[in-house]
Amino acid sequence: xxxxxxxxxxxxxxxxxxxxxxxxxxxxxxxxxxxxxxxxxxxxxxxxxxxxxxxxxxxxxxxxxxxxxxxxxxxxxxxxxxxxxxxxxxxxxxxxxxxxxxxxxxxxxxxxxxxxxxxxxxxxxxxxxxxxxxxxxxxxxxxxxxxxxxxxxxxxxxxxxxxxxxxxxxxxxxxxxxxxxxxxxxxxxxxxxxxxxxxxxxxxxxxxxxxxxxxxxxxxxxxxxxxxxxxxxxxxxxxxxxxxxxxxxxxxxxxxxxxxxxxxxxxxxxxxxxxxxxxxxxxxxxxxxxxxxxxxxxxxxxxxxxxxxxxxxxxxxxxxxxxxxxxxxxxxxxxxxxxxxxxxxxxxxxxxxxxxxxxxxxxxxxxxxxxxxxxxxx
RNA sequence: GGGCAGGUACCGAAGUGGUCAAACGGGGCAGACUGUAAAUCUGCUGGGCUCCGCCCUACGGAGGUUCGAAACCUUCCCUGCCCA
Numbered sequence: 499x500x501x502x503x504x505x506x507x508x509x510x511x512x513x514x515x516x517x518x519x520x521x522x523x524x525x526x527x528x529x530x531x532x533x534x535x536x537x538x539x540x541x542x543x544x545x546x547x548x549x550x551x552x553x554x555x556x557x558x559x560x561x562x563x564x565x566x567x568x569x570x571x572x573x574x575x576x577x578x579x580x581x582x583x584x585x586x587x588x589x590x591x592x593x594x595x596x597x598x599x600x601x602x603x604x605x606x607x608x609x610x611x612x613x614x615x616x617x618x619x620x621x622x623x624x625x626x627x628x629x630x631x632x633x634x635x636x637x638x639x640x641x642x643x644x645x646x647x648x649x650x651x652x653x654x655x656x657x658x659x660x661x662x663x664x665x666x667x668x669x670x671x672x673x674x675x676x677x678x679x680x681x682x683x684x685x686x687x688x689x690x691x692x693x694x695x696x697x698x699x700x701x702x703x704x705x706x707x708x709x710x711x712x713x714x715x716x717x718x719x720x721x722x723x724x725x726x727x728x729x730x731x732x733x734x735x736x737x738x739x740x741x742x743x744x745x746x747x748x749x750x751x752x753x754x755x756x757x758x759x760x761x762x763x764x765x766x767x768x769x770x771x772x773x774x775x776x777x778x779x780x781x782x783x784x785x786x787x788x789x790x791x792x793x794x795x796x797x798x799x800x801x802x803x804x805x806x807x808x809x810x811x812x813x814x815x816x817x818x819x820x821x822x823x824x825x826x827x828x829x830x831x832x833x834x835x836x837x838x839x840x841x842x843x844x845x846x847x848x849x850x851x852x853x854x855x856x857x858x859x860x861x862x863x864x865x866x867x868x869x870x871x872x873x874x875x876x
Numbered sequence: 877g878g879g880c881a882g883g884u885a886c887c888g889a890a891g892u893g894g895u896c897a898a899a900c901g902g903g904g905c906a907g908a909c910u911g912u913a914a915a916u917c918u919g920c921u922g923g924g925c926u927c928c929g930c931c932c933u934a935c936g937g938a939g940g941u942u943c944g945a946a947a948c949c950u951u952c953c954c955u956g957c958c959c960a
Contacts, residue, residue: 532911534912537912541912541914541915542915559911559912589911591911592911594911595911595912596913599912599913600913603913645911647911691911717911719911720911721910721911722910722911723910748911749911750910750911751910751911752910752911754910757910770910772910772914773909775912776909776914777910779914779915779916780908780914780915791906791907793906794905794906795904795905830915832915
């Protein structure tokens with residue numbers, strides 16, 4: 499059986515790494531960006547389009563998929579891959595983020611989190627154990643532990659209590675994960691999630707304790723929750739200094755193209771974020787020339803294509819003027835084309851990062867890219 | 877020709893003596909969005925300024941009543957419907 503993660507190269511001038519994740523649903527070159535498909539769908543994109551864009555792995559969400567369609571349906575169809583017609587790797591988030599974002603609808607205790615469904619108000623209970631169980635029913639290749647993501651800002655005393663509980667939850671997840679079999683015959687891997695708020699010493703302490711629990715991979719959670727980017731970079735650095743080099747590191751929920759390059763430079767291997775898809779639906783495009791809001795009047799008569807440097811159907815075949823029209827007219831195709839382009843851009847970004855780590859000029863390329871993004875030439 | 881109902885900002889539409897530069901929609905113009913309660917949300921939308929306040933022009937046109945009018949009166953113009 500092949501190793502889950504293999505490190506192929508570490509950059510000479512930074513902590514950037516080139517690696518490969520091997521799952522039973524395929525290989526994932528790292529650094530990688532993972533499009534978010536919360537409810538078993540990357541919004542506005544078809545699975546065949548994701549193949550065409552060469553997305554290597556996508557996300558699903560335990561909380562959302564548990565509420566709808568529910569575990570029974572998921573098992574009936576033989577897991578999320580078969581249900582949604584996607585045979586590449588899937589990572590499912592645990593619902594930890596929903597403990598954070600749906601804070602008015604839940605109550606946390608040592609046992610777990612009691613939720614009121616945002617769909618119908620019904621009560622549900624998430625424990626570290628059942629969250630692992632649900633993810634086994636999903637059959638996700640990468641399973642995330644249940645955690646509590648502390649809000650920003652948060653008192654140190656609160657963060658300490660919260661992270662101590664998250665650590666106990668992580669341990670319970672691990673125990674449950676190890677004692678139960680997968681349901682569909684393929685391997686699943688379990689990631690721990692680091693917490694510690696904005697306190698570097700707490701992050702260090704948590705990370706060390708989490709490493710002792712020996713997960714297949716390590717996520718950094720609780721960042722990009724409103725803090726300045728510099729703090730996020732600093733804390734990422736703190737964590738990647740400690741994390742074992744032979745395991746993948748995943749910076750959860752991040753981020754902007756800039757954030758991703760900064761993360762890669764600090765030794766992060768995996769990223770996910772709703773930004774490319776959500777912002778696409780709201781008319782913001784990420785391009786190699788900077789961000790553009792396609793709804794702006796200045797694009798009304800623009801003959802330019804979205805981005806000549808990105809190789810995707812959406813990026814090269816339509817004028818900005820046409821895409822703007824689709825948005826203004828509220829056509830569904832607007833969301834589809836914009837989402838396709840933004841995902842293509844994010845995947846282009848990490849692919850180029852990999853190539854430049856390989857050729858050894860990552861830091862220089864990264865600097866050029868940041869200059870480009872900041873100059874916003876459009 | 878007669879009767880009735882109307883003419884309000886880019887459009888639709890409230891408002892019938894002061895708290896009205898005028899509710900609310902739409903449209904338009906910007907902005908936000910980071911492990912998705914998001915095809916969502918926020919702001920602005922007569923002009924000018926020394927811009928948390930002031931000045932000018934404004935509710936079909938003109939004239940009038942009044943301390944004060946988009947609102948009341950007179951008259952003219954226009955629109956819709958009905959009857960001849």
